[in-house]
Amino acid sequence: MKNEFLLDPGIAYLNHGSFGACPRVVFEAYQRYQRELEREPVDYLQRHFRAKMVGARGSLAGFLGCGADDLAFVRNATYGMNLVARSLQVGAGDTILTTDHEYGAVDRMWRAFARETGAELVRVPLVLPATSPDAILEAFRSRIDPSVRVFAFPHIAAVPSVVLPVEGLVQLAKETGVTSVVDGAHAPGQVPLDLGSLGADFYVGNCHKWLLTPKGVGFVYAAAHQAERVRPPVVSWGNISEGTSALLLENEWQGTTDISAVLAVSDAIEFLEEHRWFEKVVPQCACLLEGASAALLEVTGEPSLYGSPGMHPPQMASFRLPPGAHSSLHADLYHQHKVELPVFSDSHGEFFRVSVQAYNSEEDLGRLVDALRALL
Ligand SMILES: Cc1ncc(COP(=O)(O)O)c(C=O)c1O
Structure with a gap:
């Protein structure tokens, strides 16, 4: 290979x-899209933008096991996690449970977010060596109290690289009435996903890691009952895109940008399947x-x-x-x-x-x- x-x-x-x-073939498709864009930018970015984005979302949704309208493309997982945090309704007296295995930038984001909102950030320690999914679930369960409003955890922690019991944690969040936010930066393309049945409130992922797309593509999945609450960090035209919720209406068009890497998602998925x-x-x-x-x-x-x-x-x-x-x-x-x-x-x-x-x-x-x- x-x-x-x-x-x-x-x-x-x-x-x-x-x-x-x-992969070479995916990169070539990406460059082809860039040339098409430069050949007639208005035709590409005005007349065909919606159809192209709907197509790319459809491919990714098929791969992830969710609806095409449950996803919005973002430039990377860092941006996606910021988007989700800003869509949460938390404040003083609320607790966000996260882990001591967060990716550095994401941990930094949660700290800044907690400072801004007055919420408390509690990092659940994940003991090493990592012995069992149950031990991780138990570590979360033992920290639950009535102030906890959010569970935010990686599906696959970056370092040390550990798989978290994502189904169990999402279920625990549901039972507790807590919003679940999964940082899936390392999951798509490395482990099979079925976001529809996982049922997380929010799942953020990258396509430019294990899904093999060119750099600059991630996504935010929001459950239907959350999609209307999503608030993008960048306010743009809004309502320019197709879709039924704020997730798409306010996120899909984020100002002028090169969408070629997003369009190459379909080619990357074809490569994986082939x-x-x-x-x-x-x-x-x-x-x-x-x-x-x-x-x-x-x-x-x-x-x-x-x-x-x-x-x-x-x-x-x-x-x-x-x-x-x-x-x-x-x-x-x-x-x-x-x-x-x-x-x-x-x-x-x-x-x-x-x-x-x-x-x-x-x-x-x-x-x-x-x-x-x-x-x-
Ligand atoms: C767990 C985790 N979350 C988020 C990120 C951020 O990804 P990106 O740099 O694509 O925004 C990374 C990057 O390696 C990561 O490992």
């Missing part, structure tokens, strides 16, 4: 999780990752962050670094060994994260193991 992508062949690219790579992604490619990637895990744990000398199988997503796992100074590890891996790998530190310690995508091979993982052996 390496030839299907545009990546530098000299690099062992093990960081799809940060910035996913786009390659039987969830039946073939994802399990192969999971197998490669599993195969390298023992050597990676051995080279770090640290125990696994996962107490049971299935606690990390199929194509992504994190590993704890041994005590020591690792501030140059990321740069050394890249400059000395041509390995692209993220290194993180947070309140839980220092970690690296391995992403395995269709274009990776055993050689890439072998190069990583050898490089870590040399550098640690």
